[in-house]
Amino acid sequence: MLLRASAQGVILDAARDFTTLSLILEGPDGEAAAATVGTWIDRDHLVVPAQTLVDLAGPVVTEIGWRSGFDTMMAHATERGLVDETGGVRIHVEQR
Helix, strand or coil, X not given: CEEEEECCEEEEECCXXXXXXXXXXXXXXXXXXXXXXXXXXXXXXXXXXXXXXXXXXXXXXXXXXXXXXXXHHHHHHHHCCCECCCCEEEEEEEEC
Protein backbone atom coordinates (compact mmCIF):
# COMPACT_ATOMS: atom_id res chain seq x y z
CA MET A 1 0.00 0.00 0.00
CA LEU A 2 1.23 3.42 -0.88
CA LEU A 3 -0.25 6.59 0.55
CA ARG A 4 0.29 9.89 -1.23
CA ALA A 5 -0.23 13.20 0.55
CA SER A 6 -0.39 16.49 -1.33
CA ALA A 7 -2.32 19.74 -1.45
CA GLN A 8 -5.20 17.72 -2.92
CA GLY A 9 -5.39 15.48 0.16
CA VAL A 10 -4.40 11.90 0.89
CA ILE A 11 -5.02 9.03 -1.48
CA LEU A 12 -4.19 5.35 -1.29
CA ASP A 13 -2.45 3.89 -4.33
CA ALA A 14 -1.84 0.18 -4.74
CA ALA A 15 -4.58 -0.83 -2.32
CA ARG A 16 -4.05 -4.45 -3.33
CA ASP A 17 -0.30 -4.47 -2.61
CA PHE A 18 0.11 -5.79 0.91
CA THR A 19 3.90 -6.21 0.70
CA THR A 20 4.74 -2.62 1.54
CA LEU A 21 3.26 0.30 3.43
CA SER A 22 4.65 3.77 3.00
CA LEU A 23 3.65 7.40 2.60
CA ILE A 24 4.99 9.82 0.03
CA LEU A 25 4.74 13.53 0.74
CA GLU A 26 4.27 15.40 -2.51
CA GLY A 27 5.00 19.09 -2.45
CA PRO A 28 5.07 21.59 0.40
CA ASP A 29 1.53 20.78 1.60
CA GLY A 30 2.03 17.04 1.90
CA GLU A 31 2.96 17.12 5.56
CA ALA A 32 -0.19 19.01 6.54
CA ALA A 33 -2.35 16.73 4.41
CA ALA A 34 -0.83 13.65 6.03
CA ALA A 35 -1.70 15.03 9.46
CA THR A 36 -5.39 14.83 8.51
CA VAL A 37 -5.24 11.02 8.47
CA GLY A 38 -2.63 10.26 11.13
CA THR A 39 -0.37 11.48 13.89
CA TRP A 40 3.25 12.44 13.34
CA ILE A 41 5.59 10.64 15.75
CA ASP A 42 8.79 11.97 14.22
CA ARG A 43 9.98 13.45 10.94
CA ASP A 44 10.02 10.08 9.17
CA HIS A 45 6.98 8.28 10.61
CA LEU A 46 3.24 8.80 10.78
CA VAL A 47 0.84 6.60 12.75
CA VAL A 48 -2.37 5.94 10.82
CA PRO A 49 -5.34 4.05 12.27
CA ALA A 50 -5.90 0.74 10.49
CA GLN A 51 -9.52 1.71 9.87
CA THR A 52 -8.36 4.83 8.03
CA LEU A 53 -6.39 2.64 5.63
CA VAL A 54 -9.51 0.55 5.05
CA ASP A 55 -11.57 3.70 4.47
CA LEU A 56 -9.01 5.09 2.01
CA ALA A 57 -9.02 1.82 0.06
CA GLY A 58 -12.62 2.50 -0.96
CA PRO A 59 -14.63 -0.09 -2.87
CA VAL A 60 -11.67 -2.44 -3.34
CA VAL A 61 -12.30 -3.67 0.21
CA THR A 62 -15.30 -5.65 -1.05
CA GLU A 63 -13.15 -7.73 -3.41
CA ILE A 64 -12.66 -11.38 -2.55
CA GLY A 65 -9.45 -11.81 -0.59
CA TRP A 66 -8.82 -8.14 0.08
CA ARG A 67 -9.65 -8.26 3.77
CA SER A 68 -7.60 -11.40 4.25
CA GLY A 69 -4.60 -9.75 2.59
CA PHE A 70 -5.03 -6.62 4.69
CA ASP A 71 -5.33 -8.61 7.92
CA THR A 72 -2.18 -10.58 7.05
CA MET A 73 -0.29 -7.34 6.36
CA MET A 74 -1.45 -5.93 9.71
CA ALA A 75 -0.42 -9.15 11.51
CA HIS A 76 3.09 -8.84 10.04
CA ALA A 77 3.20 -5.17 11.05
CA THR A 78 2.14 -6.14 14.58
CA GLU A 79 4.87 -8.80 14.76
CA ARG A 80 7.42 -6.17 13.73
CA GLY A 81 6.23 -3.78 16.45
CA LEU A 82 4.72 -1.30 14.01
CA VAL A 83 1.18 -1.36 15.41
CA ASP A 84 0.44 0.52 18.63
CA GLU A 85 -2.06 -0.33 21.36
CA THR A 86 -4.82 1.65 19.62
CA GLY A 87 -4.43 -0.20 16.31
CA GLY A 88 -2.49 2.57 14.63
CA VAL A 89 0.23 1.45 12.25
CA ARG A 90 3.55 3.29 11.97
CA ILE A 91 4.22 4.19 8.35
CA HIS A 92 7.57 5.26 6.91
CA VAL A 93 7.44 8.64 5.16
CA GLU A 94 9.32 9.79 2.08
CA GLN A 95 9.53 13.40 0.87
CA ARG A 96 9.38 14.08 -2.86
